[in-house]
Amino acid sequence: MQDHQKTRLVCTCEGTMTLEPVRLGAQGRAASQLCRAQLEHFRTALGEFADVTVACTQEAPLFAEVAEDAGFEGSLRFVNIREAAGWSEDGARATPKMAALLAMAELDATPFDVVSLESNGVALVLGRDSVALDAARDLADSLDITVLLTPGADVMPPRQTTWPVLQGRIRRAQGHLGAFELTVDDYAAPAPSSRARLEFEGARNGAVSRCDLVIDLTGGQALFHETRPGYFRADPRDARAVAALVKQAAAMVGTFDKPKYIDFTPSLCAHSRNTLTGCTRCLDLCPTGAITSAGDTVAIDPNICAGCGQCAAACPTGAAAYALPVVDNIAARLRVGLAAYFDAGAKDAPIVLFLDEGHGAPLVDASARFGRGLPAHVIPVQVNEPSQIGPELMAAALAYGASGVHVLAKERPAHPLDGLADSLALMEVICAETGHGTNLCTLIQTDDPDALEAALWHPAAPARAKRSRFLPPHDKRGLLVLAMEELNQTAPTPAEVIALPQGAPFGRVDLDLDACTLCLACVGACPAGALSDNPDMPMLRFTESACVQCGICAATCPEQAITLAPQMDFTAWAAPKRILKEEEPFACTCCGKPFGTRASIDRVLQKLDGHWMFSGDAGEDRKRLLTMCDDCRTREVVIAGFDPHEKADS
Numbered sequence: 001m002q003d004h005q006k007t008r009l010v011c012t013c014e015g016t017m018t019l020e021p022v023r024l025g026a027q028g029r030a031a032s033q034l035c036r037a038q039l040e041h042f043r044t045a046l047g048e049f050a051d052v053t054v055a056c057t058q059e060a061p062l063f064a065e066v067a068e069d070a071g072f073e074g075s076l077r078f079v080n081i082r083e084a085a086g087w088s089e090d091g092a093r094a095t096p097k098m099a100a101l102l103a104m105a106e107l108d109a110t111p112f113d114v115v116s117l118e119s120n121g122v123a124l125v126l127g128r129d130s131v132a133l134d135a136a137r138d139l140a141d142s143l144d145i146t147v148l149l150t151p152g153a154d155v156m157p158p159r160q161t162t163w164p165v166l167q168g169r170i171r172r173a174q175g176h177l178g179a180f181e182l183t184v185d186d187y188a189a190p191a192p193s194s195r196a197r198l199e200f201e202g203a204r205n206g207a208v209s210r211c212d213l214v215i216d217l218t219g220g221q222a223l224f225h226e227t228r229p230g231y232f233r234a235d236p237r238d239a240r241a242v243a244a245l246v247k248q249a250a251a252m253v254g255t256f257d258k259p260k261y262i263d264f265t266p267s268l269c270a271h272s273r274n275t276l277t278g279c280t281r282c283l284d285l286c287p288t289g290a291i292t293s294a295g296d297t298v299a300i301d302p303n304i305c306a307g308c309g310q311c312a313a314a315c316p317t318g319a320a321a322y323a324l325p326v327v328d329n330i331a332a333r334l335r336v337g338l339a340a341y342f343d344a345g346a347k348d349a350p351i352v353l354f355l356d357e358g359h360g361a362p363l364v365d366a367s368a369r370f371g372r373g374l375p376a377h378v379i380p381v382q383v384n385e386p387s388q389i390g391p392e393l394m395a396a397a398l399a400y401g402a403s404g405v406h407v408l409a410k411e412r413p414a415h416p417l418d419g420l421a422d423s424l425a426l427m428e429v430i431c432a433e434t435g436h437g438t439n440l441c442t443l444i445q446t447d448d449p450d451a452l453e454a455a456l457w458h459p460a461a462p463a464r465a466k467r468s469r470f471l472p473p474h475d476k477r478g479l480l481v482l483a484m485e486e487l488n489q490t491a492p493t494p495a496e497v498i499a500l501p502q503g504a505p506f507g508r509v510d511l512d513l514d515a516c517t518l519c520l521a522c523v524g525a526c527p528a529g530a531l532s533d534n535p536d537m538p539m540l541r542f543t544e545s546a547c548v549q550c551g552i553c554a555a556t557c558p559e560q561a562i563t564l565a566p567q568m569d570f571t572a573w574a575a576p577k578r579i580l581k582e583e584e585p586f587a588c589t590c591c592g593k594p595f596g597t598r599a600s601i602d603r604v605l606q607k608l609d610g611h612w613m614f615s616g617d618a619g620e621d622r623k624r625l626l627t628m629c630d631d632c633r634t635r636e637v638v639i640a641g642f643d644p645h646e647k648a649d650s
Contacts, residue, residue, distance in 0.1 A: 017086030088373025177230025309388025310419030316505030318476030435493030
């Protein structure tokens with residue numbers, strides 16, 4: 001990986017690691033103290049190369065400072081091969097993994113937008129006792145305080161009214177940092193003559209309080225998810241927790257930036273059409289209430305979204321896509337990393353371990369420093385949230401040659417992992433049916449480095465003969481379909497059709513040919529373009545790889561002629577649009593111009609048979625009008641002076 005533009009610098013960290021610079025594509029020999037005695041090697045590289053990767057994260061601030069002082073304007077990257085690979089009982093065999101880590105580090109993450117939240121320090125302190133008043137006193141120098149006590153609170157009046165102390169019960173709460181709005185019932189101000197305890201009178205309902213921060217010390221049910229920006233909650237009986245909350249809330253004045261975790265494309269959303277509900281996966285999974293129904297699509301509030309990524313992982317169309325980083329960037333890292341792993345001479349199939357920086361990386365560090373470290377065949381891949389991992393990334397990793405995928409999460413995560421559980425269950429079916437095996441894609445929930453080691457230290461599987469190197473497409477749906485196809489093609493026993501559980505993002509549409517009139521209402525309703533017509537003749541066509549099983553077509557069909565069957569049919573995916581039904585168009589009985597279909601005209605005539613308006617001679621004339629095109633029908637009515645409401649002959 002060394003040329004006139006790029007170089008890699010590796011270091012044995014004072015001889016604590018075994019390195020093979022040649023197989024790692026590194027410059028020269030491995031340094032032993034690159035950050036101190038051999039720092040000049042780094043300065044030399046800055047002058048000779050435009051793209052420098054340093055295999056050390058501990059001293060990244062030092063290297064960045066040296067690069068800034070040297071006026072370096074190229075790309076400078078850092079990667080941890082020490083705790084992730086070298087510091088391990090398997091460290092002497094970890095060269096392929098180190099090559100993978102270096103290759104993945106050289107792919108820059110995609111940029112993302114930020115959301116700015118503004119707080120002027122207007123805070124509402126909710127409480128049930130004197131703890132709320134004590135917290136308000138501690139915060140008064142930093143924030144503009146109002147205290148709202150629950151009805152019945154036994155609180156001694158303060159000696160001096162330096163901030164409002166009111167009574168109320170929260171009926172409704174919405175908003176976020178800088179823009180909270182709370183509806184309050186039993187709202188009342190205290191009587192100035194309150195003596196032993198605050199007395200409130202003249203309560204009313206429906207008062208509205210607007211504030212920048214909500215500090216909840218009631219000890220009751222939470223108003224918001226714990227990740228809601230600007231909402232602070234602690235048990236009033238826990239003095240240390242209250243003190244930590246006060247310290248954190250006191251600093252919440254000014255402008256605060258948070259990532260915009262989800263890129264949303266409304267035109268791809270399969271939530272609803274014509275008031276008929278289809279896909280609700282993201283609504284069902286969002287733990288924070290950031291997603292709401294908005295007509296034919298959903299709306300994702302970036303101010304509330306906490307970035308768990310479950311909506312993006314579960315979205316079958318790619319309308320909701322994770323931006324930190326985008327999914328094809330992670331797939332591209334898997335591609336180059338696993339290719340480098342095998343190119344460095346590995347004979348074992350690796351296991352991909354998805355983990356986050358806040359929880360997973362410290363566990364790996366602890367294992368490296370005090371335990372066995374990671375096995376040589378386990379490649380850690382850092383993501384923002386474990387729950388952002390969907391079936392497309394698991395399938396891609398396996399297709400690229402991994403023998404398994406583990407997702408590391410907290411023992412008690414901040415939000416449920418239902419979406420991840422669904423993805424793992426889907427992959428279990430697919431892997432079993434394609435001969436890859438069972439329990440290949442699993443969740444490891446632990447906060448214990450020893451438990452992590454126990455889950456990972458198992459013999460490695462031999463590398464498969466077939467491995468894919470496909471380029472990941474930029475759209476999530478395209479990656480999902482292509483990864484599944486490549487997973488099947490590289491499988492020990494490729495499948496033709498795999499039956500999937502309900503809720504899977506793939507499947508076929510079954511059509512009752514006798515019931516279908518080719519009205520094509522389903523075509524207009526299909527949000528994914530899986531159902532289509534033919535402008536030249538009455539026809540209903542189906543593209544199976546595009547179907548997301550949202551169910552809108554079945555709900556729309558007036559004849560209830562459509563049912564869904566979740567599956568993956570790889571033969572159908574490779575085929576062009578399949579014709580579900582076609583008919584010759586019905587020809588106008590007057591001018592011969594095609595319009596409608598024979599089935600639809602016959603169905604209408606059949607339903608009108610025996611109706612009083614279509615009986616007798618006048619009724620026959622009315623029936624004849626139904627077999628004409630719009631132009632001929634209009635002309636016939638005008639010329640003949642036909643009265644459509646005239647009573648038919650009996």
